[in-house]
Amino acid sequence: MEFAYDATTNDLIERLTSFMDEFIYPAEATFWEQLEAAPDVWSPPPVIEGLKVEAKKRGLWNLFHPGAEGAGLTNLQYAPLCEIMGRSLHLAPTATNCAAPDTGNMEVLSMFGTDEQKKQWLEPLLEGEIRSAFAMTEPAVASSDATNIETSIVRDGDEYVINGRKWFISGAMNPNAKIMIVMGKTDPNASRHRQQSQILVPRDTPGIEIKRGMRVFGYDDRDHGGHAEVIFTDVRVPVTNLIAGEGEGFAIAQARLGPGRIHHCMRLIGIAERSLELMVARANDRVAFGKPLSEQGVVRDWIAESRVKIEQIRLLTLKAAWLMDTVGNKGAHTEIQAIKIAAPRTVEWIVDKAIQVHGGGGLSQDFPIAEWFAQVRTLRFADGPDEVHKNALARHELRKAGTRD
Amino acid sequence: MEFAYDATTNDLIERLTSFMDEFIYPAEATFWEQLEAAPDVWSPPPVIEGLKVEAKKRGLWNLFHPGAEGAGLTNLQYAPLCEIMGRSLHLAPTATNCAAPDTGNMEVLSMFGTDEQKKQWLEPLLEGEIRSAFAMTEPAVASSDATNIETSIVRDGDEYVINGRKWFISGAMNPNAKIMIVMGKTDPNASRHRQQSQILVPRDTPGIEIKRGMRVFGYDDRDHGGHAEVIFTDVRVPVTNLIAGEGEGFAIAQARLGPGRIHHCMRLIGIAERSLELMVARANDRVAFGKPLSEQGVVRDWIAESRVKIEQIRLLTLKAAWLMDTVGNKGAHTEIQAIKIAAPRTVEWIVDKAIQVHGGGGLSQDFPIAEWFAQVRTLRFADGPDEVHKNALARHELRKAGTRD
Amino acid sequence: MEFAYDATTNDLIERLTSFMDEFIYPAEATFWEQLEAAPDVWSPPPVIEGLKVEAKKRGLWNLFHPGAEGAGLTNLQYAPLCEIMGRSLHLAPTATNCAAPDTGNMEVLSMFGTDEQKKQWLEPLLEGEIRSAFAMTEPAVASSDATNIETSIVRDGDEYVINGRKWFISGAMNPNAKIMIVMGKTDPNASRHRQQSQILVPRDTPGIEIKRGMRVFGYDDRDHGGHAEVIFTDVRVPVTNLIAGEGEGFAIAQARLGPGRIHHCMRLIGIAERSLELMVARANDRVAFGKPLSEQGVVRDWIAESRVKIEQIRLLTLKAAWLMDTVGNKGAHTEIQAIKIAAPRTVEWIVDKAIQVHGGGGLSQDFPIAEWFAQVRTLRFADGPDEVHKNALARHELRKAGTRD
Amino acid sequence: MEFAYDATTNDLIERLTSFMDEFIYPAEATFWEQLEAAPDVWSPPPVIEGLKVEAKKRGLWNLFHPGAEGAGLTNLQYAPLCEIMGRSLHLAPTATNCAAPDTGNMEVLSMFGTDEQKKQWLEPLLEGEIRSAFAMTEPAVASSDATNIETSIVRDGDEYVINGRKWFISGAMNPNAKIMIVMGKTDPNASRHRQQSQILVPRDTPGIEIKRGMRVFGYDDRDHGGHAEVIFTDVRVPVTNLIAGEGEGFAIAQARLGPGRIHHCMRLIGIAERSLELMVARANDRVAFGKPLSEQGVVRDWIAESRVKIEQIRLLTLKAAWLMDTVGNKGAHTEIQAIKIAAPRTVEWIVDKAIQVHGGGGLSQDFPIAEWFAQVRTLRFADGPDEVHKNALARHELRKAGTRD
CATH class of the missing domain: 2.40.110.10 (Butyryl-CoA Dehydrogenase, subunit A, domain 2)
Structure with a gap:
């Protein structure tokens, strides 16, 4: 297990963080205003287009794509970038052309598409011209x-x-x-x-x-x-x-699953980190019953627990990414199942506490937290409910024991 | 502790149940269609008005109101009716003129209003003419x-x-x-x-x-x-x-709190019961991996847990209602705090499991479950977050111990 | 549901409480000393015999027995007495001849025994002469x-x-x-x-x-x-x-189950109450990091939660007792299952927190808490593990739904 | 983060595993028999001495000790060995002279002892002659x-x-x-x-x-x-x-804390793995209600959860060890706190489920599981209760936020 971020990764982390700080976060308010103002448009608000131009210019484009058509990163290299993007879920993945389901679709076309299919669909997708x-x-x-x-x-x-x-x-x-x-x-x-x-x-x-x-x-x-x-x-x-x-549908679906789960889980960790930041900031600011929330024992408990939980789930996701890179989908089976089970519920817990620290406002459109909750909750089903994955993981453990004897 | 439903209560339960079966449940589909069709109207869809007429005709009107101006029921008598109404949260309380915040406002006007205030505001509220x-x-x-x-x-x-x-x-x-x-x-x-x-x-x-x-x-x-x-x-x-x-604001607020919490909690129990019904129905119908969900051990666990939890929280809420009736707000203090703490999170757990059994659909507009989740989640703050109530309840326990020695 | 304690119950509660205060609690220290001093004796320390004499004298004897041979109490009448006895688990039930498994055995002999069987075994058991x-x-x-x-x-x-x-x-x-x-x-x-x-x-x-x-x-x-x-x-x-x-074994076992579970659960509630008392006392006394534990938010949270949980589980157990008395074993089926599922784990949670507030001492022989934990933990299997009961309860819910349609 | 086991570690893992398989596990039955047979002897049963000789012979001795007087391993190198020893908690650490509190005491003497103190006490401790x-x-x-x-x-x-x-x-x-x-x-x-x-x-x-x-x-x-x-x-x-x-006591205590926590947590993970093995074996063997426990959904859920939890807590502990090695006690502060909080409760959960799968036997002397529970439970206080650590960790997060702005 070697999870160290290499030079390429560290360089991209730095450049992506700068892009987030200089462009993405400042654009969030505009994004929400444009969205409120155009209630019937089923596509990103205009502000996104400018961000795409900037991201492309900075080489922060198609980072997800492991092949020559993209940034050529391993799962372990891409994972921390994906976490950073998850911090601004509506803007960053789209701005960098790293948004689902395009990512999986592009991977499938890269791996399985004919030249004609690639020309017609993969190219404009890679350019961010179509979705x-x-x-x-x-x-x-x-x-x-x-x-x-x-x-x-x-x-x-x-x-x-x-x-x-x-x-x-x-x-x-x-x-x-x-x-x-x-x-x-x-x-x-x-x-x-x-x-x-x-x-x-x-x-x-x-x-x-x-x-x-x-x-x-x-x-x-x-x-x-x-x-x-x-x-x-x-x-x-x-x-x-x-x-x-014909008949290749299941195999194609499997091929996109592994990386997709790592992306989902890393983005969730980005949400978790930002939820914790909001929780901490609110706890430091808000006074109730004569002392700041940050001095209430239960709130401190939530903050500590959030940190403990985030550290664990990030390490597990990085391990899954590293296994994908080194021993492939099959060798990473248990870990891929495990992050699918653990990440959504863990982050849901953290987001829930961030909501609670914010009171009513935490559920409203004035903070992004309630919507994060919805996103995270969805992932307890996406690619099959947690229970299906737990069942599969248990079968694996039960069989392993059988062969060991 | 005598929680038996008396003759009055049983009669009202029966009549209210008939009204639900004959009018409310059948109107739900229409309600949602009208709501979808009129996205900018901040008031109940038209179907509600007919239901109000029918409820009034049947004497199922202002049931919440303990005084002569309403049905004159005790908290314990009203509680099970409130649970039944909670089963169709958008329609039943409004149709019977038992919807918050009108209920609390009417109680306040009844208790504290001048004749003139009553004439101007309480009367049209009691008639269901204004909100x-x-x-x-x-x-x-x-x-x-x-x-x-x-x-x-x-x-x-x-x-x-x-x-x-x-x-x-x-x-x-x-x-x-x-x-x-x-x-x-x-x-x-x-x-x-x-x-x-x-x-x-x-x-x-x-x-x-x-x-x-x-x-x-x-x-x-x-x-x-x-x-x-x-x-x-x-x-x-x-x-x-x-x-x-002047200066009576806090006392007035306290007066409406006790009954309000019982109403909220009983409606939540109605939601819990209907969530469990949906969970059971889905588990009986849906097949995955070769057998119905109802034969999956984890789903059965959720169903059993839901029943165990509902029974406990209903009894506690009825006890709080009974104490309100017999020893008043102050004597019911611990129980009123306790239901405020326990009911929202308990029902949230059940609703969450109902969502999970329904898969993606459970979060969508095709089922009422996700919206119930939102309603229930809100109650973990309403009247102050759980943590405030737990703190108060603990203080009470700590002091009680001090005096006992 | 009428859970009010009647005059008989209130009288017995008062007399039993006096007996606890005057004889049982003061005897606890002696009991533990005698037990430590005689490490190989598989029977109660001598102090118990004197307590039996006193209990019998006071008419606090065979309270569990619903028939003429005992106190003739209903389940609902006996339940609160059983809770009180649970507070001193090693002494009170034995002192009053209300200890398992004698209680169930005596009931079985009363119900199903021949005259000869009764004479030979039931009589000395009722007298407390044999176990x-x-x-x-x-x-x-x-x-x-x-x-x-x-x-x-x-x-x-x-x-x-x-x-x-x-x-x-x-x-x-x-x-x-x-x-x-x-x-x-x-x-x-x-x-x-x-x-x-x-x-x-x-x-x-x-x-x-x-x-x-x-x-x-x-x-x-x-x-x-x-x-x-x-x-x-x-x-x-x-x-x-x-x-x-021949062939009656299963039916006889069923007959003793219902009351037995109520007894177990009520005794657990006695343990829970006493654990909470110890938790509160310790929190009031112990200082860490400059303030008493009672001012630590997390400890207050535990205290509040304990109260909320105890109130719920007691009500559910009383309801089960009342149903046993009014509609019998079969009508009380769901509730009997429910308390078996809910009481042990609920009380385990409370006892665990009492241990935690006591630090290392809480696990040692210097407090009764760790041993309570062991007792309570055992009940998550006794009469079958929780999971079996949940499965049965779920089946019941699933079938109920089937017949409702 | 580079958690890969290097050649030294892999070699030691292999040799230690062989020693466990050939000597330790086979000696467990004898150990328990000797212990039962000598109820008043406050020291290891005789079987241990032979194991010590064998361990020393194989170079599996003082593995914990990072300096020249021991095996000279880093925390990251020792951690997986410590997990393996935790699998036979009564035998393996003592047999390899890696048992607390000797380990911490030897470290303290190595770091802070005078030559004379070392000669008198450290040497016989390193030889395993005294405790x-x-x-x-x-x-x-x-x-x-x-x-x-x-x-x-x-x-x-x-x-x-x-x-x-x-x-x-x-x-x-x-x-x-x-x-x-x-x-x-x-x-x-x-x-x-x-x-x-x-x-x-x-x-x-x-x-x-x-x-x-x-x-x-x-x-x-x-x-x-x-x-x-x-x-x-x-x-x-x-x-x-x-x-x-004089006055160095606190600093000395701090110096032993970090490694001590890593050792404790890794041993817990060994317990967790062996608990899971027992759980799986029992689930495969035991039949209830017509099918093996391994086909009961809830049991499979526990098995899957155990695997998910173990993977996370092991990675976190390895990260803490790696940080200790690379940036020292202070830089590893958050992770050292985090494993202290997370490992005991995580493993407690797993051990509890192993007990439950074993029924009554799981709590008895016939399996090691109940005693593991006691060991694990103790660690929720050792070095201070979880709540103290969470408070410290939260303070750290709250301050970090302050300086970030």
Whole structure:
């Protein structure tokens, strides 16, 4: 285990931090004002475009991308940058072209796309010209079990015909999300993990109905393109739109999972650090019953606990990143499961305490904390509920014991 | 301790349950549709008016009111009715004219109002013709400590002049909230609990700026008139608008607290019961990894825990109600504190599990659960954060020990 | 629900409290000294005998027994007395002849015993002349599932022959535990709940080996006769020793369960109250870092939480008792499960905090707290682990929902 | 952060693991039998001596000692070895001469002892010929605040005269604990951290009364020399017995704290791993209600949680060790506090679940789990209760924020 940040990482940390200090944090107020002022626009407020230009100029662009098309960083190198971006969740990832689901989609296209697919979709995504969506979750089934997926992708001559209903398709409300990667079944009779395929479907293809934006605790997340319910009725795309091949859907999904979880967890840690900063600042400032909150024992307890929890979850996430880099997805299995289980609930606890220290205001639009809570809470389901992951991790422990004897 | 429901209570439970089954639950879908369709109206959707007519016709009206002007029920008699109403939080309390903050305001006017004040404000409130607001919380100070309040109420001849800034003034966005009861300081130099007064301020008085609706998570609660930030600048009302007398503000606030907390906690229990019903229904229906959720051990654990927790918190709340009825506010002190501490977090736990069993949908507008979470979470601050109440309760225990020796 | 203590109860509470104040608490120091001085005696220290005489004289004897042979109290009447006894767990129940497992054994003999069985065993037990044991748990199987029990009871002419191995047979190390009720299988081929029988086996019957005392967290509980491992090898008793009849074992076990759980839970509440008293006293006395512990926010939080938790669990236990009295075992099913789940863990939490406030001493023999912890912890398994009860309770909730639709 | 185990560490891990497998684990049964058979001997059972010989032969001796007199390992190198030893807590540390409090005492003597002190006491300790004790905690005061200590050390000519009362002096019941390091006040009027001194006091010095062994839960830990209450009445030792100098007591205590906490926490992790192994083994073996415990959802949840928790706390402890090695005690301050807070409670949780999976047996002498619980629980106070550490950590966070602005 060597988690030391190397020279490349330290350099990027410094440059990213400067960018945050000089551009991102100062832009937050403008961001919220523009968002309030344009209640029906399902895309980032204009202030973001300027930040993108600046980030690109500074070489803080596509940092997430491990290959030649991006910054070429390892997971361990990218992880601390991702934490820093998580501190300004609405602005920093988008400004640096490191926002989900584009990141996963770009990785998939890099790894599995044909030259034509790359040219048409990956290039404008890498440039930050368009956005994208990943259509997997379905309302009718427990999508944590990928084999439950019911959307059909049926070949008909030179085309595939897609029928199904998806929801929580993040980003898809944004008209600039030009392309969707859709997961569905090409062969319901194949073996369990060979039934699914992934296919590129332009958002303006006939037969697609972007029905509505799902809300999360009342938030519609429209600056991120929301979370759409999308209905596919006899949607036809050329067979060349298939990614990798029929039956490859499950394997492609697995490939994006590992890095995606590390990104999510590191961003959560950024949220946790900023929540703790707000908690500490408020505790230092606010007086109740004759003394500052910072002298109330219970508030101090929360502050200490937050620090103890953050340190542990960050180390675990870094270890998962380091394992991904050194022994790959499979060798990092336990740790990848573990951070998925531990990070959301840990950060939820911290954010909850930050809310509590802020009183009513903590739940309102005057602080970012309540919205962080919503984001964090969501991750207790994303990629399957915690309980599914715990079950898998336990199975692994139980089997390990069996073989040890 | 005699918590048995008497004949009156049982009769009302039965009639209220019928009303819920026949009118309230069936109206819920319409309610949400109307609310979605009218995004800028800060008042209940039209379907509510019909329900009010029906409730009144059935004698299910002003049930909260312990005096001759209402149903004349004790706290213990009203408590189970309040739980039932909590099951449809947006519709039932409003339909029966039992919604906060009108309930507390009506009680205050009944107890402390002059005949003229009653005629002008209490009567239309009792009829359900107008709504009202209670302006206490201020952004600049920890309002859990009432002595922190900074709004000034200064006598100037036959008028009082009010200056200050309030927020989270529930209901005040609704133009039909014709009247506000405002808490402020008439004498900053009086003893700690004699500085405050409460005064009637019509919402359309010059100098009042209803600045904006505070959101809770992403919800604006516009069907309940939202939670306004309100600025009072040289607002003048006649001296006859004062309630009870100068310096009585703290005592009036205390008087409404006890019943208010019981109402809140019983409604929470209604939410908990309905959350558990949804959890159980979902667990019975949903299949994941080859078996229904109801056969997953962890889900069963949540269901059992929910039942265990609900039973305990309901009994404690009923005991608090019974003590209020038999030995009064002061004798019920520990229990009133205890339910304020225990009920919100207990029900929050249950609602959280109901969300988890529902997956992503549980956080969305397709189920009422996420919004319940927001409501319940708020109550960990309302009337002061849990920590303040725990501190007070501990002081009581520590002193009791001292005198026992 | 009417939990009011009636005149009989109030009178007994007063008399029992006087007895505690005048005799039990003052005897505690002597008790511990005698126990330390006689490390190998598996029975109560001599001081107990005098207390028994006094209790009997005062009519505080066999209070647990609901029938004519005892005090004739309902569960609701006995419950608060049981809480008071729990405050001095080593002395009070034994002094008043209300100690397990004699209580359950006496109830069983009263309900199901023949005249001869009663004369031989019930009478001396009621007099407090002998003690008894209940041999159910087996090391080899999960005894929470009674059908797992492997001890065989085979008829051979006028005798039954018993073979098996039991452990955690409380009281059986005490040579004065003259009689054991043994649970075993008379017919392994009968239907699930008709395989078991219960039979009277004198402790000195040939073939019985009292192998050793099981310890609990290092405690051997020798004043209560310990927790024996007992091996039965071809143990022969006359057929007249069978209780009720072949196949009745499960039904008899069920009959003793309900009251037994109420007794256990109420005694736990007595422990909780006394732990809270010690916690409060210590917090008032002890100074650290310049101020008494009672002014440390976290300690106050524990004190408040303890009160909140005690109030809830007591009400739930009283409700279970009241339901037992009014609608019987079956109608009280959910509540009986609920207190079994909630009381041990709740009181464990409180005892743990009392330990923490006492520092190292809290874990030592200088305070009773650590031993309470051991007692309470044990109850998270006794009659089956919490998880079994939660599972059963959840099944009930899931089915209830099914029938409601 | 570079936590990789280097070649030295990996070699020692391998050799220590072989020693555990070949000698330590097989000796455990004998150890317990010898202990049961000799109830009054306050020292390790004879089996230990052979293990010491073997360990020394294999070069697995004094591994803890960072200097030339020991194995010369860094904290990070020793940490994983310490975890392995923790797996057999009664045997492995003693067998390898790495048991507290000797370890801390040897470190202190190495760092601060005179040549003569080293010759007389350090040498036989390093050889494992004698044991030692560290007398700090006092019953009368909150010893987490070292300035509270009341034992006096008064110079009288060429001697110091010691008066005071100590308890929980681990190891001091063992007659072979030839030497004690006693903490007391030489100058009550000096500044807060210059009042204390540490002094060498042979156990057989006149005026020392080894009063009794304190128990922890019901355990007396006699194989480790118990936890003595010791009374010092006019105990006289030559002035040359003083360590380092008058007023150095606090600084000496601080110097041993950091490594001591890492050792404690790593041993706890060894306990956690072995608890998890037992939990998994039991879950795989035991059948209840028709299926193995390993298929019960709640048990799987515990197994997964245990793994998630262990991974986090191990990483945090390794980071603390690495910081100690690279930036020293002060730079590792937050992490040293954090592991002290997090490790005991984390491992307590895991051990508790291991108990629960084992049913009644889990609390008894038939498994080591209940005793592990007692050991772990103790560490929630050792070196001061968790709450003191959390308070200090919070202060640090609050100040850091202040300076950042």
